[in-house]
Amino acid sequence: xSGKIRVLVGKxxxxxxxxxxxxxxxxxxxxxxxxxxxxxxxxxxxxxxMAVEEDVDVVALSILSGAHGTLIPRFVxxxxxxxxxxxxxxxVLAGGIIPEEDIPALKAAGVDEVFGPGTSTQVIVDFxxxxxxxxxx
Amino acid sequence: MTNLKTDAAxxxxxxxxxxxxxxxxxxxxxxENGAPGAAELLxxxxxxxxxxxxxGVTGSPGVGKSTLVDGIVSELRKAGHTVGVIAVxxxxxxxxxxxxxxxxxxxxGHSLDQGVFFRSxxxxxHLGGLSRHTGDVVALLDAFGFDHIVIxxxxxxxxxxxxxxxxxxxxxALAPGLGDDMQAIKAGILEIGDVFxxxxxxxxxxxxxxxxxxxxxAMREPGGWTPPVVSSxxxxxxxxxxxxxxxxxHQTYLVSSGLLRERNRGSSTAVLEEYLxxxxxxxxxxxxxxxxxxxxxxxxxVEGKSGPMEMAERLLRRYRE
Ligand code: B12
Ligand SMILES: Nc1nc2c(ncn2[C@@H]2O[C@H](COP(=O)(O)OP(=O)(O)O)[C@@H](O)[C@H]2O)c(=O)[nH]1
Ligand SMILES: [Mg+2]
Numbered sequence: 001x002s003g004k005i006r007v008l009v010g011k012x013x014x015x016x017x018x019x020x021x022x023x024x025x026x027x028x029x030x031x032x033x034x035x036x037x038x039x040x041x042x043x044x045x046x047x048x049x050m051a052v053e054e055d056v057d058v059v060a061l062s063i064l065s066g067a068h069g070t071l072i073p074r075f076v077x078x079x080x081x082x083x084x085x086x087x088x089x090x091x092v093l094a095g096g097i098i099p100e101e102d103i104p105a106l107k108a109a110g111v112d113e114v115f116g117p118g119t120s121t122q123v124i125v126d127f128x129x130x131x132x133x134x135x136x137x
Numbered sequence: 138m139t140n141l142k143t144d145a146a147x148x149x150x151x152x153x154x155x156x157x158x159x160x161x162x163x164x165x166x167x168x169e170n171g172a173p174g175a176a177e178l179l180x181x182x183x184x185x186x187x188x189x190x191x192x193g194v195t196g197s198p199g200v201g202k203s204t205l206v207d208g209i210v211s212e213l214r215k216a217g218h219t220v221g222v223i224a225v226x227x228x229x230x231x232x233x234x235x236x237x238x239x240x241x242x243x244x245x246g247h248s249l250d251q252g253v254f255f256r257s258x259x260x261x262x263h264l265g266g267l268s269r270h271t272g273d274v275v276a277l278l279d280a281f282g283f284d285h286i287v288i289x290x291x292x293x294x295x296x297x298x299x300x301x302x303x304x305x306x307x308x309x310a311l312a313p314g315l316g317d318d319m320q321a322i323k324a325g326i327l328e329i330g331d332v333f334x335x336x337x338x339x340x341x342x343x344x345x346x347x348x349x350x351x352x353x354x355a356m357r358e359p360g361g362w363t364p365p366v367v368s369s370x371x372x373x374x375x376x377x378x379x380x381x382x383x384x385x386x387h388q389t390y391l392v393s394s395g396l397l398r399e400r401n402r403g404s405s406t407a408v409l410e411e412y413l414x415x416x417x418x419x420x421x422x423x424x425x426x427x428x429x430x431x432x433x434x435x436x437x438x439v440e441g442k443s444g445p446m447e448m449a450e451r452l453l454r455r456y457r458e
Contacts, residue, residue: 003170004233004259029234034259039241046248050240053255055162083159137166 003136005033005129007058010047011040012075015065020096020117024060027121028128033058044071048078056090057132064096073109089134093127095119146174150181153281158254161281165256168273179273185280189221190388191404192285193304195266195326198292200312201336201371203242206289208369208377209308209384210253211245213285216381219252221278224289225268228259235259239289254283265299266290272303272408301329302407305400306387308332308380311350313342327353330364332383338368338376362390421456430455 009025011018018040025035036054038047051059059079061072072094080086088110095115098106103114112131115124146167152160164182167175192209194202206222213220224239237257240248247253258268267290268274278286290300301307309330314337333354335347350366357363365383369376391397425431434452437443443451 003166003172004261006166025236029229029236030232032232032234034228034235034237034257036237036240036257039238042248049248050255052159053162054257055166084157137163137170137172 005058005132005136006036006054006056007033007060007128008036008038008047008051008054008056009060009062010038010042010050010075012042012044012047012061012063012071013065013067014041015063015067016040017062017064017096020064021060021062023121024062024095024124027125028060031125031129033128044075045078047075048082051079051090052082055137057134057136058091058093058128060093060095062096063094063098066097068094068096068098068106069102072106072111076110091128091131091133093124095124144174146172146178147181150178150185150280153182153277154185156281161254161277162256164277165274168277169258169261169268169270179276182273182276182280186276187279187282189275189279189283189286191275191288191304191306192384193288193290193300193307194310195290195300195307195329196292196310196312200292200310201369202289202292202310203239204371205308205310205334205336205369205377205380206239206287207243207245207247208371208374209287209381210247211374212377212381213287214247214250214252216385218284219282220254221281221283221286222253222255222289223258223271223274223278223286224255225258225260225266225271225291227291228261230262233261254278254281260291266292267299267303269411271299272404272411275303299407303404305391305397306331306384308334308384310334310336311346312337313340313346331362331387332380333364333366334376334380335366335368336371339370339373343368362387362394421452424456425452 007028009021011021025037028035036056038050063071076092092111093113094106094111098114098116106114113127149160149164149167153164164178168179194206196202203224210220210222226235226237226239228235237259239257243255260268263269271288275286288300288304307329309326333350335343337343347366347368354364367376367379367383369380391400422431430452434448438445438448
């Protein structure tokens with residue numbers, strides 16, 4: 001019996017753009033993964049709790065509001081606190097409208113990769129599969 | 138002899154008993170995936186159960202089960218109970234993937250409440266409206282110490298009878314304008330309800346739906362528990378207090394009538410059957426597929442060289458040798 005890769009697809013902050021998140025959610029499902037979709041307007045604190053309770057291997061945050069610079073690092077902080085470990089054993093991906101020049105700071109904060117408009121979902125799925133941070137239970 | 142993998146599972150058990158939520162959630166994954174040590178972890182968990190009350194919420198897709206669960210959790214919290222929630226959604230039969238979307242309806246701030254734990258499960262091919270490991274996940278949440286456990290079923294309508302075997306109280310949710318309600322009633326969902334909830338009472342036709350159910354219920358054999366019918370507008374938080382009141386009243390009734398023990402025997406039977414199935418059917422199929430006899434058997438069946446009963450007996454005999 002093989003375990004399933006579990007992914008939290010989250011929409012942090014006051015951002016109503018949900019097409020990208022839904023495209024990503026479907027792509028992961030079609031790749032055989034279990035996707036927990038959070039719905040719109042979640043705080044980083046809520047997302048961190050959800051990621052822990054659902055024991056996901058991947059957190060996929062979609063942000064088109066411009067608030068990635070504060071929301072994503074806060075998510076990472078909250079997740080570490082919830083988990084009670086300094087080490088980040090979850091793959092953190094971000095996508096949406098995120099300017100090139102903001103990417104280094106996000107990566108320094110713990111984001112593993114950032115994907116912008118037009119990225120093929122196959123690329124995203126393949127990247128996800130090959131960069132998991134821990135063995136699936 | 139110590140076994141590293143099993144030690145990891147035991148550590149999960151110790152962690153969850155201590156009240157660590159990350160350990161609880163990892164333990165659930167171990168159990169769902171049948172990871173090494175999961176069986177030992179579970180056998181500890183089953184012994185450590187504290188006797189949580191179990192409420193199931195079932196009904197057709199879209200009637201408002203998830204929204205109701207959110208409201209039920211609020212009411213239980215107000216009454217001072219801690220709550221574990223299990224929400225089940227279907228896996229795709231083609232890819233094995235799933236989109237688990239019940240959290241979208243959780244809007245009342247429970248995601249930051251230490252007294253609430255929410256876990257989404259996919260059916261992973263299991264029929265009957267629940268995941269194969271629902272009973273096991275219940276045991277983990279019970280061992281962790283939640284007072285109440287609320288389970289939302291898939292909502293496939295007709296075949297949703299599994300929940301009755303696991304829950305102490307089954308809430309059947311209905312809504313006007315879904316057309317298939319009457320069909321669901323005919324298909325037997327009426328027999329499994331301990332409490333009926335006509336949700337979306339803000340929409341036209343709700344009174345009519347309510348009258349229909351009351352009429353069907355009136356045709357039941359009298360005696361024992363008479364399932365009440367309540368109305369709600371889950372999106373507006375209306376009627377939830379009444380609903381949870383009836384759920385708690387039913388659970389008090391189960392205790393005072395001695396039926397609780399009977400229900401617990403029922404859910405234990407369900408869990409036991411799952412495991413017997415795994416230990417027998419699972420083992421026979423596994424060994425038959427390993428030595429090629431399954432392949433040969435299937436060829437014979439397809440070509441009409443033998444019947445399924447005869448073949449099953451042959452595989453079983455072969456396994457025993
Ligand atoms: C459609 C759209 C809308 C629709 C949204 C409908 C909906 N339900 O989603 C509507 C009309 C409602 C809308 C409203 C607004 N919008 Co608008 N909108 C767009 C538009 C044109 C397309 C977005 C889209 O759906 N793309 C299709 C999806 C599939 O692509 P995607 O989200 O980029 O996702 C892809 C990748 O980014 C990646 N991805 C995305 N998320 C993730 C996550 C992970 C983990 C990964 C791995 C990958 C990934 O994968 C996807 C597939 O390739 C963009 C412009 C643009 N070209 O992007 C503006 C845009 C996003 N909107 C913008 C603005 C300003 C607004 C408004 C504030 C406008 C206003 N003044 O009212 C409002 C705000 C609404 C709100 N409440 O948040 C700006 C944002 C500017 C910024 N962030 O700096 C943009 C960029 C337009 C612009 N150039 O100014 N919008
Ligand atoms: N009008 C109305 N809509 C409701 C009510 N309760 C839930 N809904 C909506 O019905 C839809 C399905 O709800 P959901 O809880 O996801 O249903 P589920 O599929 O049974 O879990 C959502 O759009 C809800 O907002 C209600 O009382 N009245
Ligand atoms: Mg639901």
